[in-house]
Amino acid sequence: MAFESLTDKLQKVFKNLRSKGKLTEDDVKTALKEVKLALLEADVNFKVVKRFIKSVQERAIGADVMNGLNPGQMVIKIVNEEMTALMGSETTELKMEPGKATTVIMMCGLNGAGKTTTTAKIAGKLKLKGKKCLLVACDVYRPAAIKQLQINGEKQGVDVFSMGENQRPLDIAKASLQHAQKNGHNVVIFDTAGRQQIDEELMAELAEIKENITVHQTLLVVDACTGQAAVDVAQGFHDKVGIDGVILSKMDGDTRGGAALSIKEVTGKPILFVGMGEKLSDLEQFYPDRMASRILGMGDVLTLIEKASANIDEEKEKKMGEKLKKGKFDFEDYLESMEQMRNMGGLSSILSMMPGLGGSKMGDIASMVDEKQIARTEAIVLSMTVQERRNPDLLNPSRKHRIARGAGVDIAEVNRLVKQFDQARKMMKQMPGMLGGKKGKFKLPF
Amino acid sequence: MANFFSRLVQGLAKTRDNIVEGIDSIFNGYSEIDDDFYEDLEETLIMGDIGINTTSAIIEDLRKKVKEQHLKEPSKCKEFLIESMKEQMNAGDTAYEFEKRQSVVLVIGVNGVGKTTTVGKLAGKLKDDGRKVMLAAADTFRAAAGEQLTEWAHRAGVDIIGGAEGADPGAVIFDAVNAAKARNVDVLLCDTAGRLHNKKNLMEELRKINHIINREFPDAYRETLVVLDGATGQNALQQAREFSEVADVTGIVLTKLDGTAKGGIAVAIQSELKIPVKYIGVGESIDDLEKFDADEFIRALFDKGGAKPEEDAV
DSSP states (O other), X not given: OTTHHXXXXXXXXXXXXXXXXXXXXXXXXXXXXXXXXXXXXTTOOHHHHHXXXXXXXXXXXXHHHHTSSOHHHHHHHHHHHXXXXXXXXXXXXXXXXXXXXXXXXXXEESTTSSHHHHHHHHHHXXXXXXXXXXXXXXXXXXXXXXXXXXXXXXXXXXXXXXOOSSSOHHHHHHHHHHHHHXXXXXXXXXXXXXXXXXXXXXXHHHHHHHHHSOOSEEEEEEETTBOTHHHHHHHHHHHHTOOSEEEEEOTTSSOOXXXXXXXXXXXXXXXXXXXXXXXXXXXXXOOHHHHHHHXXXXXXXXXXXXXXXXXXXXXXXXXXXXXXXXXXXOHHHHHHHHHHHHHTTOHHHHHHTSTTOOTHHHHHHHHHSOHHHHHHHHHHHHTSOHHHHHOGGGOOHHHHXXXXXXXXXXXXXXXXXXXXXXXXXXXXXXXXXXXXXXXGGSXXXX | OHHHHHHHHHHHHHHHHHHHXXXXXXXXXXXXXXXXXXXXXXXXXXXXXXXXXXHHHHHHHXXXXXXXXXOOOHHHHHHHHHHHHHHHHOOOTTTTGGGTSSXXXXXXXXXTSSHHHHHHHHHHHHHHTTOOEEEEEEOOSSTTXXXXXXXXXXXXTOEEEEOXXXXXXXXXXXXXXXXXXXXXXXXXXXXXXXXXXXXHHHHHHHHHHHHHHHHHOTTSEEEEEEEEETTBOTHHHHHHHHHHHHSOOOXXXXXOTTSSOOTHHHHHHHHHHXXXXXXXEOSSSTTOEEEOOHHHHHHHHHSTTSSSOGGGOO
């Protein structure tokens, strides 16, 4: 999880602060020195860190902090507020042209930042919103870049426009707009080649496209684990080409992602999305305020709540509770609950968003939750007929053999699952009143 | 060597501007060696992505030397700093042994660092040295990765063994290793899919690939290179560390040093993990891969170019 280690560090610092009644100037300075080191280690740009520390210090050593009831909390609050202010306080949507007008988007960034993959991810998102996208292969330099865009476009069910490797990107872009006009595309996304921001020739190529074509949104893709250079990169692209928004890729790594803090501050441009995985659906909205809370160890509770409310049907939830109480929980219900959990991003993803589970603890828990085992269990259940799922008593040895073959597991595993399931059901029946308080008492069969 | 040097200088020009101008201003801007001087130096090194731990170690070393030798002038400090950093960067004598032996080179790293490009460049280089080279396209995950490597194989004029998108990378490696043995290839270069080092399953896949090479070709000289993006910050250390867990990593390739990338992370990696940097990537064409030379690297970092007169070193 991004920022995890930073969370750990700040928590340690603030633990010491909490134990004291009042904050002295020395306390604040000591704490902020740790914050500074943690931020630097998190790859936040040095100049950004300096400004940040200064503004927090100015506020923290103020009278209202010293006279506050809980000085430790006050410092956390100030650090949180300043951090949020630094990252931009609001979620920003990708701006589209009104009505049926065509929106032109240009992707840019360093080599290997993830432009082509992100292009396809954005197209998928826009397609869900009812837009008709055209992806334009403007990377005429990297071998097989065009092919990569074509394959990704096909996977997303989005059209791709290319003219091979022997045309100028500007000409390809121009031609693609005509193509879009003719074929009714209302979003055109240029996937450009990766380039270093100090490569004047290649930077001029992007500027030339913008001079000749109305580009509504120029998006900079930055690798989340970029170091101090993140600021130079963002500044370089912003000065020479002009950017409207930023996408942080590879945020599913364990980088502390200090780049996120720096870029907004230096360019003044919002971070729109974060790339969270290799699947073409793994692109998420960037929430600056929640990210700040996560840095400070408050967990990403808001995200969890939102995910849960979007995915769990309250009615179903109620019914499930009733069934559990009556011990009528069957394999069909089991499948449904697994489905809901997956919609929320899987068990480990849910766990990682809980407060207090950040840092090293997360590793322990993640290793305890064997997602593979869950998948195997699901395979067994899926290999049952509907009748068998509704009435597990039907399961005789011959049926179990068939199920084991179908799921590709040993029959012992099927037996174990059925037995555990049976026990859980019996337990629930015996203790109808206990479910409210002591959920931990019974073991679900996974 | 001159060629290498000027290339490195070109590629690192920007890095030097960032690190060295800072360092030079420190060395020359202070009249005595005091805490402010050290603090300023510490900041400058951190700005170069060298990292807090390594920076602290370097500065501690410097403090000790200053005390032992009763140094009073900041400018004298420079020589000592260069020396101590060189010490940290020292690669072994057998670093490039695999180039001469019958070997299998496994190239690994996170997404988008330049693995495929590095394999392509390395193939061109070894081919030029008269070695019989074969490529294994074991990135069967990313769209068009195989095509990308095939183009490099074509440019370098070497054979390639591949698999369809979605094929088992272990099977591709198995085929490639056996083909390499059958055709008596000198160096088999294995490109793999980019994977974030915190993805357990993908890392296990890598462990399996590594195991297959060991099992199928026990006589081959093994080289495992982790490719790191030169612009990566402190996470590069973690990447190197995690990849070492699943394969016996013998070297680092530091790519994209032709941008504003700070070579600093190389210092941190070598001092903290003892994994030597063996190559650096300084551009997009096939000959833009150079052997890493700690001595030249540090000199290029501190000497304002060497090829140029030092008039601007105020």
